[in-house]
Amino acid sequence: MNVLEINKLYKRFGDREVLKGLDMIVPEHSIFGFIGKNGAGKTTTIKIILGLLKQDSGTITVCGEKVTYGDTKTNRYIGFLPDVPEFYGYMNPMEYLNLCGEITGLPKNKIKSKSEELLELVGLKDEKKKKIRGFSRGMKQRLGIAQALLNEPKLLICDEPTSALDPIGRKEILDILLAAKGKTTIIFSTHILSDVERICDYIGVLHGGKLALCGTLSEIKGDYRHNEFVLEFNSEKDASIFEMLEELKHPSISIRRNGNTVKVLLTVHNMDGSFLLSVLSQKSLVPLKFAVEEPSLESLFLEVVI
Amino acid sequence: MKGYLAFLKKEILEYIRTYKLFIMLIIFAVFGITNPLIAKLLPKILESLITNDVIIKLPEPTAYDAWTQFFKNATQMGLIVTMILFSGVLSSEFSKGTLINFLTKGLSRTAVILSKYTSMALIWTISIVLCFGLTYGYTAYLFPENETSNLLFSVFCLWMFGLFLLATLIFSATLTKSSYGCLLITGIVVVACMIIDIIPTMHKYNPISLVTDNMGLIMNSIEVSSLYSAIPISILLSILFMLLSLVVFRKKQL
Numbered sequence: 097m098n099v100l101e102i103n104k105l106y107k108r109f110g111d112r113e114v115l116k117g118l119d120m121i122v123p124e125h126s127i128f129g130f131i132g133k134n135g136a137g138k139t140t141t142i143k144i145i146l147g148l149l150k151q152d153s154g155t156i157t158v159c160g161e162k163v164t165y166g167d168t169k170t171n172r173y174i175g176f177l178p179d180v181p182e183f184y185g186y187m188n189p190m191e192y193l194n195l196c197g198e199i200t201g202l203p204k205n206k207i208k209s210k211s212e213e214l215l216e217l218v219g220l221k222d223e224k225k226k227k228i229r230g231f232s233r234g235m236k237q238r239l240g241i242a243q244a245l246l247n248e249p250k251l252l253i254c255d256e257p258t259s260a261l262d263p264i265g266r267k268e269i270l271d272i273l274l275a276a277k278g279k280t281t282i283i284f285s286t287h288i289l290s291d292v293e294r295i296c297d298y299i300g301v302l303h304g305g306k307l308a309l310c311g312t313l314s315e316i317k318g319d320y321r322h323n324e325f326v327l328e329f330n331s332e333k334d335a336s337i338f339e340m341l342e343e344l345k346h347p348s349i350s351i352r353r354n355g356n357t358v359k360v361l362l363t364v365h366n367m368d369g370s371f372l373l374s375v376l377s378q379k380s381l382v383p384l385k386f387a388v389e390e391p392s393l394e395s396l397f398l399e400v401v402i
Numbered sequence: 403m404k405g406y407l408a409f410l411k412k413e414i415l416e417y418i419r420t421y422k423l424f425i426m427l428i429i430f431a432v433f434g435i436t437n438p439l440i441a442k443l444l445p446k447i448l449e450s451l452i453t454n455d456v457i458i459k460l461p462e463p464t465a466y467d468a469w470t471q472f473f474k475n476a477t478q479m480g481l482i483v484t485m486i487l488f489s490g491v492l493s494s495e496f497s498k499g500t501l502i503n504f505l506t507k508g509l510s511r512t513a514v515i516l517s518k519y520t521s522m523a524l525i526w527t528i529s530i531v532l533c534f535g536l537t538y539g540y541t542a543y544l545f546p547e548n549e550t551s552n553l554l555f556s557v558f559c560l561w562m563f564g565l566f567l568l569a570t571l572i573f574s575a576t577l578t579k580s581s582y583g584c585l586l587i588t589g590i591v592v593v594a595c596m597i598i599d600i601i602p603t604m605h606k607y608n609p610i611s612l613v614t615d616n617m618g619l620i621m622n623s624i625e626v627s628s629l630y631s632a633i634p635i636s637i638l639l640s641i642l643f644m645l646l647s648l649v650v651f652r653k654k655q656l
Contacts, residue, residue: 146506148656168508176506182498184412186419198408199509243503 097160099124099173099251099281100145105154107140114140116305118154122251122298127277129296129313130285133401136302138285139179142255146176159250172200175244175280179256181236185229189220189239192228193246200247207246214242218272234265241272245280252282258291270295289393299393301400308400313393320396323362324389325372332356334381343375359389406513409504413521422487423525429483430529433475434536438544441467465548468541469620476533476560477613484529484564485571488522489585492575492651502656511652519572519644526564530557552626556619559629562636563612567592569640573647576654609636 100122107115114137122128132138143149145156150165157163158170183192190211197207215221218238223231228239237257244252254273258266266288273282274295286292292299292313299316301309309316329335335356338344344351344360348367352359360372369388376383417423444467445460495501501514534557541548567588574587595610605611611632618624 148502148505168505168510171506171508174506176503178499178502180499181503182500184416184500186416191415195408195412196504196507198411199405199504199507201404201508247507 097124098122099159100283101157102141102145103155103157105141105144105156106152107137107144107149108152114305115151115154118302118306120300120307120310122281122283124250124281125277126298127273127282127284127296129292129299130283130302131287131289131292131299131397132285132302133287137305138302139255141302142176142253142283142285145253146171146174172247173250175247175249175252177237177240177244177252177254177257179259180233181240181243183228183231183236183239185227188223188225188227189215189242190224192239193243196243196246202247210246210248211242214245217245217275218242219268234261234268237261237265237269238272241269241276245276249280252276252280254282254284256286257284258286258288266291289397293393301397303401309396316396317391317393320391320399321388323368325360325362325369326385326387326389327358327360327372327376327383328385329356329358329381330384334383337379338376338381338383341375341379343378403513405504405509406517409509409513410517410520413517414524417521417525426484426487426525426529427532430476430480430533431536433472433480434533435540437471437475437537438465438468438540441465441471441541442544463545465541465545465550466617466621468537468545469550469553470617472533472537473556473560473613473616476530477563477616480530480533481564481567481613484526485567485585485588488568488571489575489581489588491518491522491572491584493579493581493584496579496656499656505656512648515572515576515644515648515651519568522568522572523565526568527561530561530564550620551622552619555626556616559612559619559633560616562633563609566609566612566636566640569643569647573643573650576647576650607631607635609639612636 098121100120102118102120105115105118106113118137118141120141130138130141140149144151145158145163147163147165147168147170155162159173161170161173163170187195193211193214194207197211202210212221212224215224218241220235220238220242223235228236231239237260241254241257244254257273258269261269270291273284276282284292284296296313298312299309300307311319327335327338329338332355335353335358338358339351339353348363350361350363362368362371369386373386376386441463445463448460504514505511538553570591571584571588574591575584577587578584592610595608598604599608599610599614606628609632611629615624615629619626619629
């Protein structure tokens with residue numbers, strides 16, 4: 097089942113068209129990395145999903161129910177973590193979660209047990225009686241996750257949860273999200289690609305008002321994989337011998353050498369890694385490393401966006 | 403309903419923890435105590451300042467002087483302080499984005515406006531009752547021989563006008579994003595009332611007569627019945643402002 101389906105979503109602000117027929121599907125129990133440049137329309141899309149902004153046209157369904165602007169019915173399935181969550185500084189985390197629970201309509205004893213459990217999960221157990229006023233950004237972000245998970249949402253939407261954090265804070269947030277994965281589906285908007293590579297199983301790249309790229313991370317990498325190999329030799333001499341081999345002097349093979357690493361790009365389809373391996377064994381050259389070059393998410397992103 | 407009660411609790415907690423309730427109570431308590439005291443002492447202070455060359459006969463102070471002080475303070479400084487203190491009622495939530503979280507949790511926008519109005523009205527009521535109680539007790543002690551008429555009705559009018567202004571304030575708050583804009587619009591409404599008051603025939607329909615006729619009521623120079631139009635009009639206008647603020651706030655993009 098798909099937790100979220102977006103169909104032909106259009107939104108314009110003045111004369112700037114931000115979303116131009118966005119289609120997006122988020123399957124259940126996935127972590128969906130929603131990637132895009134600053135200003136690509138990630139936050140706009142999220143606000144429309146939450147019913148905080150009105151789309152010009154297009155439909156959104158959350159857990160099979162249609163989202164309507166101004167009506168927050170579908171929000172009972174959703175937990176939302178804003179990019180910079182703001183809380184009332186004069187409250188402590190327990191009081192804040194209690195208020196959230198009362199508004200959602202959870203029974204009293206449930207609120208208490210659930211709050212304790214979530215504060216434990218996000219590592220704020222020792223701060224539960226301290227005023228939020230004195231919290232750091234990372235602590236607020238963690239409290240934000242706790243409040244978003246309070247009503248056991250089917251869909252957790254995080255809007256750039258790690259953008260403003262230091263590496264340790266980021267790692268903590270990502271670990272919490274990974275821990276929450278079993279219970280809910282997560283949409284994770286960001287422009288930090290290493291975060292996506294660490295935790296997401298599905299990604300969608302928003303560009304030009306549409307998803308320019310969409311699928312599982314391995315699928316996308318597979319689609320964009322070139323026949324490129326990296327060979328590392330234990331000396332520069334071996335590397336240059338390999339580089340100069342007659343067998344490799346062919347217009348469809350391009351070779352680049354940098355020190356004792358050689359990168360070979362095969363552009364002919366019937367030629368693959370086994371060809372290179374056979375050449376190596378003929379010449380009794382043993383590389384330290386022989387690897388298929390994986391496209392990095394960054395290179396994919398740049399390829400799509402530019 | 404559950405959202406309304408939960409948010410009302412949050413509002414009251416906020417007024418306590420941010421010392422706003424405390425400030426209101428202190429200010430109105432100070433007014434309450436000093437009203438009769440100033441009435442009693444002012445002639446003596448003036449006498450001590452006057453040199454022998456000038457002879458001014460000052461009348462003995464009465465309870466009326468204490469109540470003159472009360473209505474002067476409450477209708478001017480009292481209401482101004484109240485409005486300034488509450489001017490951030492929505493703008494503080496807008497600027498920080500603290501409301502979004504609750505709206506995405508299914509809190510209705512109507513509940514937000516209603517709970518905010520309820521909490522402000524509650525604090526205004528407590529403050530005015532406190533101020534009135536202190537002035538009443540102290541006046542009875544300092545000027546035991548004096549009798550006033552229509553005192554409770556007169557204070558009721560003042561209280562009613564406060565509720566009307568708070569409805570104006572929350573409507574203004576939905577129109578702008580800043581607390582200054584909110585104060586400005588409320589001020590414009592008050593000034594408009596004052597300008598309308600220039601036309602004598604309009605006076606008895608004008609909400610502002612609720613805070614200009616208080617002493618007249620007490621001294622029996624103004625009939626109670628002369629305010630029977632202004633009170634329902636103030637109530638209707640308050641309800642109208644509340645309804646308008648609900649409509650505007652529902653459409654507002656946060």
